[in-house]
Amino acid sequence: MELQTLSYLVVGFTFAVYIGIAFWARAGSTQDFYVAGGGVHPVANGMATAADWMSAASFISMAGLIGFSYQGYGGSVFLLGWTGGYVLLAMCLAPYLRKYGKFTVPEFIGDRYYSNVARIVAVICLIIASITYVIGQMKGIGVAFSRFLETSYDTGLGIGMVIVFFYSVLGGMKGITYTQIAQYVVLIFAYTIPAVFISLSLTGNPIPQLGLGSTLISDGTYVLDKLNQVVMELGFSEYTTSTRGSTLNMFFYTLSLMIGTAGLPHVIIRFFTVPSVKAARQSAGWALVFIAILYTTAPAVAGMARLNLMSTIEPTAGNYLQYDQRPQWFKNWESTGLLEFEDKNGDGRIQYSADPITNEMVKIDNDILVLANPEIAKLPNWVIALVAAGGLAAALSTAAGLLLAISSAISHDLLKSVFMPKITERGELNASRIAMAFTVLFAGYLGFNPPDFAAGTVALAFGLAASSLFPALMLGIFYKRMNTAGAVAGMLSGISVTLLYVFQHTGIMFVQSTSFLGNMSPNWFFGIEPNAFGAVGAMVNFIVAMLVCRFTAEPPIEIQQLVDNVRSPFSAGAATGH
Amino acid sequence: MKSNAAEYWSANIRLILKLLAIWFVVPFFGGIVFVDFFNQFRLGGYPLGFWIAQQGSIYLFVAIIFYYAKKMSDLDDHFDQRQLDEQQLDERRLQEREG
Numbered sequence A: 001m002e003l004q005t006l007s008y009l010v011v012g013f014t015f016a017v018y019i020g021i022a023f024w025a026r027a028g029s030t031q032d033f034y035v036a037g038g039g040v041h042p043v044a045n046g047m048a049t050a051a052d053w054m055s056a057a058s059f060i061s062m063a064g065l066i067g068f069s070y071q072g073y074g075g076s077v078f079l080l081g082w083t084g085g086y087v088l089l090a091m092c093l094a095p096y097l098r099k100y101g102k103f104t105v106p107e108f109i110g111d112r113y114y115s116n117v118a119r120i121v122a123v124i125c126l127i128i129a130s131i132t133y134v135i136g137q138m139k140g141i142g143v144a145f146s147r148f149l150e151t152s153y154d155t156g157l158g159i160g161m162v163i164v165f166f167y168s169v170l171g172g173m174k175g176i177t178y179t180q181i182a183q184y185v186v187l188i189f190a191y192t193i194p195a196v197f198i199s200l201s202l203t204g205n206p207i208p209q210l211g212l213g214s215t216l217i218s219d220g221t222y223v224l225d226k227l228n229q230v231v232m233e234l235g236f237s238e239y240t241t242s243t244r245g246s247t248l249n250m251f252f253y254t255l256s257l258m259i260g261t262a263g264l265p266h267v268i269i270r271f272f273t274v275p276s277v278k279a280a281r282q283s284a285g286w287a288l289v290f291i292a293i294l295y296t297t298a299p300a301v302a303g304m305a306r307l308n309l310m311s312t313i314e315p316t317a318g319n320y321l322q323y324d325q326r327p328q329w330f331k332n333w334e335s336t337g338l339l340e341f342e343d344k345n346g347d348g349r350i351q352y353s354a355d356p357i358t359n360e361m362v363k364i365d366n367d368i369l370v371l372a373n374p375e376i377a378k379l380p381n382w383v384i385a386l387v388a389a390g391g392l393a394a395a396l397s398t399a400a401g402l403l404l405a406i407s408s409a410i411s412h413d414l415l416k417s418v419f420m421p422k423i424t425e426r427g428e429l430n431a432s433r434i435a436m437a438f439t440v441l442f443a444g445y446l447g448f449n450p451p452d453f454a455a456g457t458v459a460l461a462f463g464l465a466a467s468s469l470f471p472a473l474m475l476g477i478f479y480k481r482m483n484t485a486g487a488v489a490g491m492l493s494g495i496s497v498t499l500l501y502v503f504q505h506t507g508i509m510f511v512q513s514t515s516f517l518g519n520m521s522p523n524w525f526f527g528i529e530p531n532a533f534g535a536v537g538a539m540v541n542f543i544v545a546m547l548v549c550r551f552t553a554e555p556p557i558e559i560q561q562l563v564d565n566v567r568s569p570f571s572a573g574a575a576t577g578h
Numbered sequence B: 001m002k003s004n005a006a007e008y009w010s011a012n013i014r015l016i017l018k019l020l021a022i023w024f025v026v027p028f029f030g031g032i033v034f035v036d037f038f039n040q041f042r043l044g045g046y047p048l049g050f051w052i053a054q055q056g057s058i059y060l061f062v063a064i065i066f067y068y069a070k071k072m073s074d075l076d077d078h079f080d081q082r083q084l085d086e087q088q089l090d091e092r093r094l095q096e097r098e099g
Helices: A003-024 A032-038 A042-053 A055-068 A073-100 A103-110 A116-148 A154-201 A225-234 A247-263 A267-274 A277-312 A330-336 A381-419 A425-448 A452-478 A483-504 A535-552 A559-567 B004-033 B048-098
Strands: none
Touching: A003 A042, A003 A277, A032 A154, A032 A267, A032 A277, A032 A381, A032 A425, A042 A154, A042 A267, A042 A277, A042 A381, A042 B004, A055 A073, A055 A116, A055 A154, A055 A277, A055 A381, A073 A103, A073 A247, A073 A267, A073 A452, A073 A559, A073 B004, A073 B048, A103 A116, A103 A267, A103 A381, A103 A452, A103 A559, A116 A154, A116 A267, A116 A381, A116 A425, A116 A452, A116 A483, A154 A267, A154 A277, A154 A381, A154 A425, A225 A277, A247 A267, A247 A452, A247 A535, A267 A277, A267 A381, A267 A452, A277 A535, A277 A559, A277 B048, A381 A425, A452 A483, A452 A559, A483 A535, A559 B004
């Protein structure tokens, strides 16, 4: 069957499934809307969390980031950072926040620090972090549609929005949870099937994680040795050892992503949906299992697809491919602008090199590794159609989770707690639906008109989550003496330090001309790049919070009891053994 | 004597500190700070340090979480049981006094 027809069929089928689930999982109460009724099985929640977590960036861009931009080993910062955060989440946040048993992250901060100021600061951090994140997902939906289904970007985004609108407004967290489970299944098959085939064809080993450590069928050398040799011949640095900046930079980059991951509200609220504290701990483990399946496959895709690409361009050492003999996938992706060739020396061959003067592959987009992978590996059309559905599933599932985090902060934390405390349950459910509808429209608007700063914003999301929310939550649970003044001072100073550092190097709201130090590595503090600064912001937050707390009154006795209650998994009455 | 709740909490903290030490040392030292040292050794075609950074640490993270969940679940049951025992003891004492 024609590829495009097939893609429409596969994507159409998955969308029909999502809509079917939306009807089945309608929300009947605020409990349903915010936490899916609180009865989701830990394994099911783990799967939903994995889909919620793995965005268009994880699915489409990460392998290419590892393979190209971060030159192999340097890409470890993403692999470690985006998985290691779950350990923090499982041990330091999820079980206790589940025990508290409320609906949103700012709600815990507001109650624990007995202050609407703290709550509103948390809402603002949550909204900035989540909105910057959701813009990327909206763009991902438009891009996936336009590349695979050859619609325009706007049409694709419009269709995607209608689908998300449907199941998130109708079902809230309940609808989102069950669609995310379906989306996980789609995206994980779409990711691993091409990886299995490429591993099989290069090494004879069907498991990509083992394939990357095996020998090539063609000449018996190890995949990674061959890769090192090929990239170094072209003047790139060694694949298995080239770091991202200094060792210190890699250290902080990884730590920032870990802390940021644990502090992102759309991930934390997923753990409010399971039935118990025990279930919350187990569910974090399952979430990481489902995430690890993709994250341990990604380095194999990165290494093998890069090797494949390079041996296509340079079949034997020093002998470059004739441009007019390039394969069909090369032509396809050239027409999308993801690959660009410029015959600088006019010999009709494709010279690929690390030297920008002689290099003729003037553009290799990171996304090409995953998108073109099935074609490079000569897989049947249904696999390519599946990859399209997988990319869309990844973008839709993350967008929905973020939208819920934003809209529940608005309807529950601002409306219900601050402005209209007397609103009825029925009224709040309607308000949360309206808030969700507006959030979807607003995110869609940003997707249609992506602001200039969209590219740099993921760093901002992680930086804010790491420097504001994570320390406030952790201190609230582990340090009984922490009070309002300490927490608010800590959050504000953590955010300020992080924002100042990011903006001074990349421009205010990422407008280049307003950058007063320039994004140059000599100006970086100890060589730490702006993306890696969240961990420093978190440390500032911890230190300031502790200092201010020392010099101000300790929290009231009922707050200390609240902390005791959160720490104990037993029911409130039994917890205080005297 | 420490209350049950305080004892339970300090057992939890000890376990968390132990596991966080492993969580920190393996990826950050094995995969980043001393990666060159570990890269002298090989695991099949993988240089060991590279493997720790791109594969091994992720498997370790999964193991840490399930280990923690199992240990805490046991701890919960233990303290739950103790609480029940103490309640029964209290009830029996009460009955004896009344009887």
